[in-house]
C-alpha cells in the first residue's frame with residue numbers, strides 16, 4: 001500500500017509529534033513501486049555488474065549503451081511526464097530505482113547526472129519548446145546530459161562563477177569560461193551551463209556539444225569513480241542560440257539550488273542502496289573467510305561491525321522513505337513543475353540531512369567492509385577497495401557535507417524567524433519546562449518505547465540548543481559555524497532516530513512485517529540509544545561554548561535530566577542483528 005502522508009511541513013517533525021502510521025516506510029511500498037525496483041535491480045545484476053571492468057577502463061561507448069538501456073526500461077524518466085517520454089511515477093519510485101542503481105557507484109554517477117542534473121533543470125525550468133526538443137532524447141538515453149555549475153575557483157561558492165555570457169545583436173549568446181569536474185563531460189551531448197550575463201547576472205543555458213566553441217578537457221585522474229567520466233568543459237566563444245537560455249537572466253541560482261535539492265535526495269537513495277550492498281559483500285566474505293578454524297563472521301568483533309552497518313543503513317533508509325513519502329504527499333500526483341519545485345524546496349532541510357547522513361553511512365560501511373576483508377580489502381583482487389575509493393566523493397559533491405551541515409539549522413532558523421515554523425515559541429516553552437526540575441517519571445520497560453522516549457528528549461535537546469544559540473548569538477548565529485555544525489549533528493541524529501522508531505513501530509503493528517518486528521525494534525532501539533549518547537556529548541560541548549556561569553549550570557542540569565538515556569543491552573541486540581545478517585547474507589530487512 002502506498003500511503004499518502006499528511007502534509008507535514010519541512011522541519012515540522014522537530015516541533016510536533018508524528019503519528020506512527022503517517023510515515024512511509026520501505027515495507028509499505030506499492031506493487032508497482034516494488035516492480036520497478038526489481039526491474040532496476042535485475043538490470044544492474046545482469047547488465048551493469050558484468051560491465052564494471054570495462055567501465056573502469058573508460059569504455060564510454062558502453063556507458064552510453066547502458067544509459068540507452070535504462071531509457072528503454074523507463075528508468076531515466078521515472079518522474080518525467082509521459083508527454084516527454086517519461087513514465088510519470090512518484091518520488092518513492094525514483095528512490096527505489098536509486099537504491100537499486102547505487103551499488104554500482106561509477107554507473108550510478110553517470111545515471112544520476114543524466115536523471116537528476118540534466119533532466120530536472122529542463123523539466124522544471126524549460127520552455128515548452130525546450131522540453132519538447134530535449135527531454136525525449138535525454139529520457140530515452142539517445143542523448144547524454146551533464147550539469148556544469150562548478151569552476152576551479154567556484155565550487156561551494158558556485159555563484160562566484162567566472163564563466164561569462166554576452167548577448168549578441170541577434171539575441172543569441174556567446175559564452176566563455178571553463179567548468180570543472182563535470183560528470184559525463186567526456187561524452188555528454190547536452191550541457192546545462194551556468195554563466196554570468198555580462199559577468200553579473202547568474203544564468204543558465206542549454207548548450208549542445210556540437211555548438212561552435214564547445215569542447216571538453218582531459219579526463220581527471222581521480223581517487224575513485226574510474227568508470228565515470230569527469231572532465232572540464234571549455235567554452236571558447238561558444239555560440240548559443242537565443243532560445244537556449246534556460247529560465248530567466250539573473251535567475252540561474254534558482255535552477256542551481258533546486259536541482260541540488262533533488263540531487264541530494266537522490267544521492268541519499270544511491271548511498272542507501274550502496275550501504276546495503278556493501279553489507280552483503282562484507283557478510284558474504286566474513287562467512288567464507290576462516291581464521292582460527294572458524295568463519296570470521298562468527299567472531300563477536302566482526303558481528304558487531306555487521307550489525308552496526310545494518311543499523312546505520314536501517315536508520316538512513318527509514319529517513320529516506322519517510323522524506324520521499326512527505327514529498328509525494330506534497331506533490332499529490334502532480335507533475336506541474338511549480339508544484340514539484342515547491343515540494344523539493346519545502347523538504348530541502350531533510351534533503352540536506354539525507355545527503356550528509358547517506359554519504360557518511362556508506363562511508364562507514366565501505367570502511368568496515370575493507371576492515372572485514374583484512375589484507376584482501378586493500379588489494380585490487382577484491383571489490384572492497386574500489387567501493388572504498390568510490391564512496392569518498394559522496395561527501396564532496398552535491399554540496400560538501402560542511403555546506404549541507406551549515407544549511408540544515410540555517411534553513412530551519414530562517415523559516416522560524418519568518419514565522420512559518422514554530423521553532424521559537426516551542427524553544428521558549430521548552431525553556432520554562434526545563435527550568436522546573438520535575439521531569440516525567442518511570443522509564444518504559446520496552447526498549448522500543450524507551451527509544452521513542454529518547455527521540456522526544458532528542459527533539460527537546462535540538463530545540464534547546466537552537467533556542468540558546470539564537471538567544472546567545474542573535475543574527476550573528478550564521479557566523480558561528482562550529483555551533484551550527486553541532487546543531488546539525490543533533491538534528492540529523494534526531495531525525496534518523498525518529499524515522500527508525502516510527503518504522504519499527506509500524507512493523508510491530510503490521511501482520512506482514514510481524515516476523516521481522518523484533519529485529520526492527522532492535523535496530524531502532526540501538527540507534528536511538530547511541531544517538532542519545534552522541535547528542536549528549538555534542539550538546540554539552542555546544543552549551544559550554546554558548547553559555548557560562550549560572551546559565552551554563554542550569555542548562556547542563558536540564559540536559560542531564562533530559563537525556564538520561566536508560567542503558568539497554570546493545571551488545572545482545574547487535575548479536576541478534578548480526579545473526580540475521582549472517583542468515584540472510586546481507587541486509588536483514590529486505
Ligand SMILES: Cc1cc2nc3c(=O)[nH]c(=O)nc-3n(C[C@H](O)[C@H](O)[C@H](O)COP(=O)(O)OP(=O)(O)OC[C@H]3O[C@@H](n4cnc5c(N)ncnc54)[C@H](O)[C@@H]3O)c2cc1C
Nearest residue numbers: 147148149150155156181182183396397398399400402403
Ligand atoms: C567526481 C566529481 C564529480 C563532480 N561532478 C560535478 C558535476 O557534474 N557538475 C558540477 O557542477 N560539479 C561537479 N563536481 C564538483 C563538486 O560539486 C565540487 O567539487 C564541490 O561542490 C566542492 O567544491 P570545491 O571542490 O571547489 O571545494 P571548495 O568549495 O574549495 O571546498 C573545500 C573545503 O572547504 C569547505 N568550505 C568551502 N566553503 C565553506 C564555507 N563557506 N564554510 C565552511 N567550509 C567551507 C568545504 O566544505 C570543503 O571541505 C564534481 C566533483 C567531483 C570530485
